[in-house]
Amino acid sequence: MKKTKVNQAHHLLKGKMVEFCGWELPVQFSGLSAEHLAVRTTGGIFDVSHMGEIFFTGKQALAAIQHLTSNNAAKLEPGKIHYSGLLTEKGCFVDDLLVHMMTENEYLLVVNAANLDKDFKWMKEKAGHFDVKIEDRSPGYTQIAIQGPLAIKLLAEFTDIDLDAIGYYHFVTGKVSGLDMIVSRTGYTGEDGFEIYFISDEEKATRLLLDLVEKGKRYDIVPAGLGARDTLRLEAKMALYGNDIDDAHTVLEADLAWILKLQKGDFIGREALQKQKEEGLRRKLVGFEMIDKGIARHGYPVYVDNREYSVVTSGTFAPFLKKAIGMTYLPIDRCAIGTEFLVGIRDKQALAQVIETPFYKSDKKSV
Amino acid sequence: MNIADFRFTKEHEWVGAEGDVAGIGISDYAQKELGDVVYVELPALGDRVSQGSACANIESVKAVSDIYAPVSGEVIEINEALEGKPELINQSPYHDGWICKIKMDNPAELDKLMDKAAYDEYLKGILED
Numbered sequence: 080m081k082k083t084k085v086n087q088a089h090h091l092l093k094g095k096m097v098e099f100c101g102w103e104l105p106v107q108f109s110g111l112s113a114e115h116l117a118v119r120t121t122g123g124i125f126d127v128s129h130m131g132e133i134f135f136t137g138k139q140a141l142a143a144i145q146h147l148t149s150n151n152a153a154k155l156e157p158g159k160i161h162y163s164g165l166l167t168e169k170g171c172f173v174d175d176l177l178v179h180m181m182t183e184n185e186y187l188l189v190v191n192a193a194n195l196d197k198d199f200k201w202m203k204e205k206a207g208h209f210d211v212k213i214e215d216r217s218p219g220y221t222q223i224a225i226q227g228p229l230a231i232k233l234l235a236e237f238t239d240i241d242l243d244a245i246g247y248y249h250f251v252t253g254k255v256s257g258l259d260m261i262v263s264r265t266g267y268t269g270e271d272g273f274e275i276y277f278i279s280d281e282e283k284a285t286r287l288l289l290d291l292v293e294k295g296k297r298y299d300i301v302p303a304g305l306g307a308r309d310t311l312r313l314e315a316k317m318a319l320y321g322n323d324i325d326d327a328h329t330v331l332e333a334d335l336a337w338i339l340k341l342q343k344g345d346f347i348g349r350e351a352l353q354k355q356k357e358e359g360l361r362r363k364l365v366g367f368e369m370i371d372k373g374i375a376r377h378g379y380p381v382y383v384d385n386r387e388y389s390v391v392t393s394g395t396f397a398p399f400l401k402k403a404i405g406m407t408y409l410p411i412d413r414c415a416i417g418t419e420f421l422v423g424i425r426d427k428q429a430l431a432q433v434i435e436t437p438f439y440k441s442d443k444k445s446v
Numbered sequence: 447m448n449i450a451d452f453r454f455t456k457e458h459e460w461v462g463a464e465g466d467v468a469g470i471g472i473s474d475y476a477q478k479e480l481g482d483v484v485y486v487e488l489p490a491l492g493d494r495v496s497q498g499s500a501c502a503n504i505e506s507v508k509a510v511s512d513i514y515a516p517v518s519g520e521v522i523e524i525n526e527a528l529e530g531k532p533e534l535i536n537q538s539p540y541h542d543g544w545i546c547k548i549k550m551d552n553p554a555e556l557d558k559l560m561d562k563a564a565y566d567e568y569l570k571g572i573l574e575d
Contacts, residue, residue: 107481110482111481111506112481306481306508310507372485373485395508396484396507398482403485425503
């Protein structure tokens, strides 16, 4: 298993380590629910160094990115970020990602750990003909996410950067604890918070993480693992590649029309999506909650009109909302709020209903 | 029922017998491994169970765990308190977190199970891995 630069910190903090996408990472420290609730009320500190950092540099960096992705990168400015899709010709997902504009000729694309190699190959193959250098700089980067209402207070103790001035989905570069960093106001939890990216050695990176955890105690901010990361993003209705989005469902079907800018110019998948928009969708991703007792989980069958139609893409017992929620694809005429359907849970069929999403929304204005 | 008299399975269920009635639950190690229990699917009264077959389900936030009947017999009592407070299994795995009571077909089946000392040894082996 690969180890992130802060691996020693996880062992010192007695994290329960597991293998994830070839990396040794903590699934939890104090407990899944405790960490989840901490992020919603105070804060949590996550090692997300397994994510991929791919840089596009050159005169045609923007053109290459526009060709590869669904959102309109021409609308970005230095310091701005947007969520986007790396699409197939059918308008489905190779991956979802964040596009950061560093300068006019340099962009940072942050992709899922599970898809890093696939994405990099795809990008070079499909956009290599542009005047652009595409580099995978992931091995060098450590990435730490500090998420929660008090994240800004904790991070402020480590930097002179004016964190308040960084708007949601914006970033700056500057020094944190003496190290050069990209500090972005993004996250995968539905809370306010920051993700910091830096290149450093194991000793400094581990020291920083341990310092964050130590100072975090003052705010009841705790180290958090992959388990809480998953329940948090699900409560906030954020998609997970491999579950809710994949190469078999389009951007529109995945309820992500807001990252699709058909008017921006040509890009891979545009034709298919334009056609689908005109013809209308046949199915769509919805959020649901259980009515009958039981927890719907990833892969459980979903029944419409007594026939197995799809599967639960993501599902859990939400620790903050304290109810069983999930997502699934339903026929387009069954997507209205309140529509009921059945989920197969072991030998029973349990009733569920479509509800509004996101399941949880932070009341903090910054998010 | 005194924990010292309990018998344990390799799947971390405990059995506490009073006459031919066996109370069952999961061990402290098991509840820690599961994390916060959020839902328990209890067997139905009158259900017949056989030693080693799944008789209940415990769900934590992240996973579902089958509970295997440590002894064969008929379910004569279920802990309905778990329906409203599944966390009793975390808080009190050996007492308030009991799952059900089985009228044993064959109390001799208990002999196949580990006593507390053997279970503690077994746990040591697991934790050392």
